[in-house]
Amino acid sequence: xxxxxxxxxxxxxxxxxxxxxxxxxxxxxxxxxxxxxxxxxxxxxxxxxxxxxxxxxxxxxxxxxxxxxxxxxxxxxxxxxxxxxxxxxxxxxxxxxxxxxxxxxxxxxxxxxxxxxxxxxxxxxxxxxxxxxxxxxxxxxxxxxxxxxxxxx
Amino acid sequence: xxxxxxxxxxxxxxxxxxxxxxxxxxxxxxxxxxxxxxxxxxxxxxxxxxxxxxxxxxxxxxxxxxxxxxxxxxxxxxxxxxxxxxxxxxxxxxxxxxxxxxxxxxxxxxxxxxxxxxxxxxxxxxxxxxxxxxxxxxxxxxxxxxxxxxxxxxxxxxxxxxxxxxxxxxxxxxxxxxxxxxxxxxxxxxxxxxxxxxxxxxxxxxxxxxxxxxxxxxxxxxxxxxxxxxxxx
Numbered sequence: 044x045x046x047x048x049x050x051x052x053x054x055x056x057x058x059x060x061x062x063x064x065x066x067x068x069x070x071x072x073x074x075x076x077x078x079x080x081x082x083x084x085x086x087x088x089x090x091x092x093x094x095x096x097x098x099x100x101x102x103x104x105x106x107x108x109x110x111x112x113x114x115x116x117x118x119x120x121x122x123x124x125x126x127x128x129x130x131x132x133x134x135x136x137x138x139x140x141x142x143x144x145x146x147x148x149x150x151x152x153x154x155x156x157x158x159x160x161x162x163x164x165x166x167x168x169x170x171x172x173x174x175x176x177x178x179x180x181x182x183x184x185x186x187x188x189x190x191x192x193x194x195x196x
Numbered sequence: 197x198x199x200x201x202x203x204x205x206x207x208x209x210x211x212x213x214x215x216x217x218x219x220x221x222x223x224x225x226x227x228x229x230x231x232x233x234x235x236x237x238x239x240x241x242x243x244x245x246x247x248x249x250x251x252x253x254x255x256x257x258x259x260x261x262x263x264x265x266x267x268x269x270x271x272x273x274x275x276x277x278x279x280x281x282x283x284x285x286x287x288x289x290x291x292x293x294x295x296x297x298x299x300x301x302x303x304x305x306x307x308x309x310x311x312x313x314x315x316x317x318x319x320x321x322x323x324x325x326x327x328x329x330x331x332x333x334x335x336x337x338x339x340x341x342x343x344x345x346x347x348x349x350x351x352x353x354x355x356x357x358x359x360x361x362x363x364x365x366x367x368x369x370x371x372x373x374x375x376x377x378x379x380x381x382x383x384x385x386x387x388x389x390x391x392x393x394x395x396x397x398x399x400x401x402x403x404x405x406x407x408x409x410x411x412x413x414x415x416x417x418x419x420x421x422x423x424x425x426x427x428x429x
Binding site: 073075076086087092093095096097101104125128129132133135136137138139140141142143144147155156157158181184185188 | 200201202204205206208209211212213215216217218219220221223224226227230231233279280282283341343344345348411413
């Protein structure tokens with residue numbers, strides 16, 4: 044992120060995703076289903092067998108992933124140089140894992156459950172945005188290391 | 197900003213990508229394993245506490261858990277295609293049954309109100325056909341797990357027959373029961389009974405005579421049950 048305001052975009056998006064995942068987790072543990080504007084899809088998805096992994100709501104797994112991304116994205120705000128680059132790689136790695144999983148869940152919604160949960164779709168969208176931003180940062184850092192190589196040569 | 201040599205960065209990016217993909221794949225694999233385990237595990241009388249077993253039975257075509265002498269009767273009218281019924285059945289029933297059914301104070305009765313279309317009626321009939329072979333609870337549990345949309349084929353005759361095969365029912369007997377509509381008139385009679393009782397949505401739950409609609413919270417259900425129990429003391 045080159046601009047000062049832009050650097051807050053990643054933690055901001057992570058917070059949105061975290062809030063969404065925590066909300067879905069709490070509802071799951073309370074045995075409630077998220078509001079869906081009269082459409083039954085949220086209930087279908089969140090009570091499907093796929094909504095849990097060995098008793099742990101997948102939303103809680105997402106919340107755990109987002110909590111890690113929040114810590115890394117906040118740390119990145121203070122880091123510089125190689126440390127910033129390493130933190131960006133960790134963020135990219137976590138976002139990539141998240142993007143794979145939300146793709147799987149969205150695929151299940153479309154093909155197996157045949158119903159969509161808006162809250163899950165928002166989480167999927169945020170995760171892909173984060174992957175895009177992290178990948179862009181990885182690319183920018185990579186292009187700088189390329190210049191470094193030329194300079195050394 | 198001088199960072200590191202390009203080759204090292206490239207290796208690190210590859211490593212991060214591999215780790216990310218590995219983490220995602222592991223999470224997906226665990227979910228799939230968990231689901232396949234869950235699909236194979238349906239609620240059965242054998243998995244309930246022994247105190248349930250005396251009252252886990254079918255009385256005529258009415259299925260219930262708990263003592264016949266219980267002062268409080270919780271009657272649940274549901275449709276196997278109704279998502280809210282599924283939520284109620286999967287999240288409320290196990291908790292409430294666990295807490296109250298073994299006490300002899302509460303009986304949980306499960307009734308059909310198949311109003312969402314032909315697959316609702318078929319599913320209810322199939323559950324009754326499974327009941328003929330002593331597998332109502334397992335079949336009911338499987339129906340909730342396999343619910344997908346309304347009248348889109350999830351409860352087609354072929355699928356309903358495959359569920360029976362999955363549970364190890366006598367396939368020929370089950371198929372004949374379903375194909376001949378052995379329990380159709382009973383299921384439709386239940387539907388008429390529900391409508392005559394003023395029920396127009398599912399799930400509709402009665403705690404004795406107190407009518408509750410939608411998906412009441414567990415706390416709301418417990419409060420209603422406790423109030424009824426207090427009246428009987």
